[in-house]
Amino acid sequence: MKNKRRIAILGSTGSIGTQALEVISKYPDLFEVTVLAANNNVDLLIQQSFKFRPDTVVITNPDHYNTVSSALDPIDIKVYTGSESLCQVMEMETIDMVLIAMVGFSGLKPTISAINAGKAIALANKEVLVVAGQIVTELANKMRVALLPVDSEHSAIFQCLVGELSNPEKIYLTASGGPFRGMSIDSMYDVSVNQALKHPKWTMGDKITIDSATMMNKGLEVIEAKWLFNLKHEQIDILVHPESIVHSMVQFKDGSLKAQMGIADMRLPIQYAFSFPTRLESDYGRLDFHDLSSLTFEAPDRTAFPCIDLAYTAIAKGGNMPCILNAANEIAVSAFLNGKINFTSIPEVIEKCMSFSPFDPKPDYDSLLETDQFVRVKAMEYCKMQT
Ligand code: NDP
Ligand code: MG
Numbered sequence: 001m002k003n004k005r006r007i008a009i010l011g012s013t014g015s016i017g018t019q020a021l022e023v024i025s026k027y028p029d030l031f032e033v034t035v036l037a038a039n040n041n042v043d044l045l046i047q048q049s050f051k052f053r054p055d056t057v058v059i060t061n062p063d064h065y066n067t068v069s070s071a072l073d074p075i076d077i078k079v080y081t082g083s084e085s086l087c088q089v090m091e092m093e094t095i096d097m098v099l100i101a102m103v104g105f106s107g108l109k110p111t112i113s114a115i116n117a118g119k120a121i122a123l124a125n126k127e128v129l130v131v132a133g134q135i136v137t138e139l140a141n142k143m144r145v146a147l148l149p150v151d152s153e154h155s156a157i158f159q160c161l162v163g164e165l166s167n168p169e170k171i172y173l174t175a176s177g178g179p180f181r182g183m184s185i186d187s188m189y190d191v192s193v194n195q196a197l198k199h200p201k202w203t204m205g206d207k208i209t210i211d212s213a214t215m216m217n218k219g220l221e222v223i224e225a226k227w228l229f230n231l232k233h234e235q236i237d238i239l240v241h242p243e244s245i246v247h248s249m250v251q252f253k254d255g256s257l258k259a260q261m262g263i264a265d266m267r268l269p270i271q272y273a274f275s276f277p278t279r280l281e282s283d284y285g286r287l288d289f290h291d292l293s294s295l296t297f298e299a300p301d302r303t304a305f306p307c308i309d310l311a312y313t314a315i316a317k318g319g320n321m322p323c324i325l326n327a328a329n330e331i332a333v334s335a336f337l338n339g340k341i342n343f344t345s346i347p348e349v350i351e352k353c354m355s356f357s358p359f360d361p362k363p364d365y366d367s368l369l370e371t372d373q374f375v376r377v378k379a380m381e382y383c384k385m386q387t
Helices: 015-026 042-052 062-072 083-089 104-116 126-142 152-161 206-213 216-229 267-275 306-317 320-339 345-356 365-382
Strands: 004-012 033-038 056-059 078-081 097-100 120-123 147-150 170-175 234-238 248-249 259-262
Touching: 004 015, 004 104, 004 267, 015 033, 015 042, 015 097, 015 104, 033 104, 033 120, 033 206, 042 056, 042 062, 042 267, 056 062, 056 083, 056 248, 062 078, 062 152, 078 083, 083 104, 097 104, 097 126, 097 267, 097 345, 104 126, 104 365, 120 267, 126 216, 126 267, 126 320, 126 345, 126 365, 147 152, 152 170, 152 216, 152 248, 152 259, 152 267, 152 320, 170 216, 206 216, 206 320, 216 234, 216 306, 216 320, 216 345, 306 345, 320 345, 345 365
Parallel strands: 004 033, 004 097, 033 056, 056 078, 097 120, 120 147, 170 234
Antiparallel strands: 170 248, 248 259
16 A cells, blocks of 8 residues: 555444554554544543544534533644534545444435545445445446445455456355344344343444344345445345354356355454555454364244345335335334333334335435435334334
8 A cells, every 4th residue: 555544434432433443553554544523422532532633523413512622622633513514524635535334324424425525435334325325336436436345244245356357146145143043033022132232243333233133234234235236136145154254255157156254353344445455464363274163054034033024125125115124223223222112023113114104216315314204203103212
């Protein structure tokens, strides 16, 4: 890599954001942080700002603006607040690449702003492509902006495709199966929030951890893969692979298969997106095949985990249906985390929202925003949450 890559991190206080900063500190000659953005975790954001000395910090929630701006007053950092500022900051000349590591629909507008400003995108926030895959990928093509996947399965597919001239015939997204693998839907009825938050392989933010427990995470990843790799949903298959060694696989038209493997560590896909097309040295640990007794694969249980079929239905229908699925899921997950609904009500809320929300076959950004807001209100009513 010739020049230092200047990176903006949206969601710097989260699981992906903090690991991204770890990567950046390992390679101070290659990467530099120019923007940090978060929503509520003021203490960590201030601490990160003193350590990494970005040009600009955005604390999206205006309630925290005074705290952050007075804490950063002694060092020369510009501080802004509000989601509009987050979008405007994307135009800064001192940004080469933006890591989108916020959660949910809130990542969409800043992603569009960053693409419009011609910045390379390292994308962790899968909901952006679930909600608006067509708009985002068309815009990225038009602006000749790279969309580099950070999600481990998509990074795996991306790595398998490097150097290939032909398109995949099929891809396999692997899944750990989550904490409830092997359980029936009836026995999942009264699982607790703590049980659902105990992921067997990864430590991640709460929303994606619950998505992994319902397996909606894999459904969202099917939609994400469709847009990233320009595939039909029929070409995307899910395999439960509890060891989480094979991060995903590509099958080519001659029947040959490529897999990307390694110890599960999110710093690798983050680092690969940051340094692409260069591969950097790392000391993250090595997989020793002599220690592996077996690698196992099984089909997911679609009856126990109805979220998988809901996601396939949404992508097959197209239009604003994946946006409906996503908004209902965001609310249902938050309702479950807040003790308002049972675990098995999550797919029920989503299914209801998908059945009655107005369908739009070719939504633009504004109609997606409208859909998102409409579904959130309805889903909250179902979950008996205050709107
Ligand atoms: P976390 O909940 O750990 O972190 C979310 C981050 O986004 C926090 O820094 C949070 O700030 C910030 N944030 C939320 N809303 C806003 C907003 N409106 N404006 C600015 N910042 C905001 O999530 P994860 O890191 O686990 O996940 C991030 C994304 O990456 C998700 O879409 C997830 O699906 C995806 N992903 C995550 C993986 C993982 O291993 N964690 C793996 C693959 C994909 P604050 O803390 O201040 O509230
Ligand atoms: Mg993933």
